[in-house]
Amino acid sequence: MTKIKFLTTSPSGFEGYGREVYEINDKLLSNFRKYGNYEIEVVEESGPNAEWTNAEIRAWLDKNGIEYKTRDSKSDLLSRVKT
Numbered sequence: 001m002t003k004i005k006f007l008t009t010s011p012s013g014f015e016g017y018g019r020e021v022y023e024i025n026d027k028l029l030s031n032f033r034k035y036g037n038y039e040i041e042v043v044e045e046s047g048p049n050a051e052w053t054n055a056e057i058r059a060w061l062d063k064n065g066i067e068y069k070t071r072d073s074k075s076d077l078l079s080r081v082k083t
Contacts, residue, residue: 002029003043011038026051047081050074057081 001023006014014022021043024032030052032040048057057077061068068080 001025002045004029004032005041005043007039007041009038030056048078050078 003021003023048060
């Protein structure tokens, strides 16, 4: 789960923006990022999981300075997160 704040408008079901911190699942966060309908601030992000794409996991590993092999499978990439 990831904690976010809405910086501008917020979707139906999320009351207020800029004040409230909401805990959302990774799929919803991915949709907010993909479609860009709402400006969000990630307060606390969870690590990669099986719902993430290989590209998303690699980007997270790069951001956190964790090395991996180009041919690593998704399970190989996820095992690097835990070590």
